[in-house]
Amino acid sequence: MKTYSITYDLGNPNRDYDNVTEAIKALASGYCRPTESHWFINSNATASEIRDTIGYVMDSDDKLMVNEVGDSWASRGLRKATNDWLKKHWRSACHV
Numbered sequence: 507m508k509t510y511s512i513t514y515d516l517g518n519p520n521r522d523y524d525n526v527t528e529a530i531k532a533l534a535s536g537y538c539r540p541t542e543s544h545w546f547i548n549s550n551a552t553a554s555e556i557r558d559t560i561g562y563v564m565d566s567d568d569k570l571m572v573n574e575v576g577d578s579w580a581s582r583g584l585r586k587a588t589n590d591w592l593k594k595h596w597r598s599a600c601h602v
Contacts, residue, residue: 507535509575509595510556512545513530517567533559539589540584546575548595 512530516523531537533556534547549556553572561570581589 507548507550510547510553511551511571511573511575511588512547512556512560513571514543514560514564515569516543516565517569518565523561529560536591536595538577538588538595540581540588540592546592546595 514526518528530545530547532553533549534545535549536545537545539545547556551559553574556572557570560572564570579592582593584592
């Protein structure tokens with residue numbers, strides 16, 4: 507199981523966040539959402555599989571970035587529940 511960071515921009519003024527949200531949740535065995543268009547998920551899928559699954563429900567002018575998280579992280583101003591999730595599921599040290 508790996509932890510991935512997913513960020514996206516939906517370009518259409520009539521954005522359909524629901525389809526993107528459902529695609530992300532379907533890939534995740536656990537997740538948190540520190541900001542509106544940024545997610546951390548735990549998944550057995552590869553970054554390319556995650557990109558393709560989410561990309562299938564996106565418009566052609568939308569942007570998507572998926573990457574496996576590294577060894578350290580830091581945050582400021584996030585909700586306590588988000589920091590708690592990150593501390594529990596991130597593989598290594600953190601700075602909050």
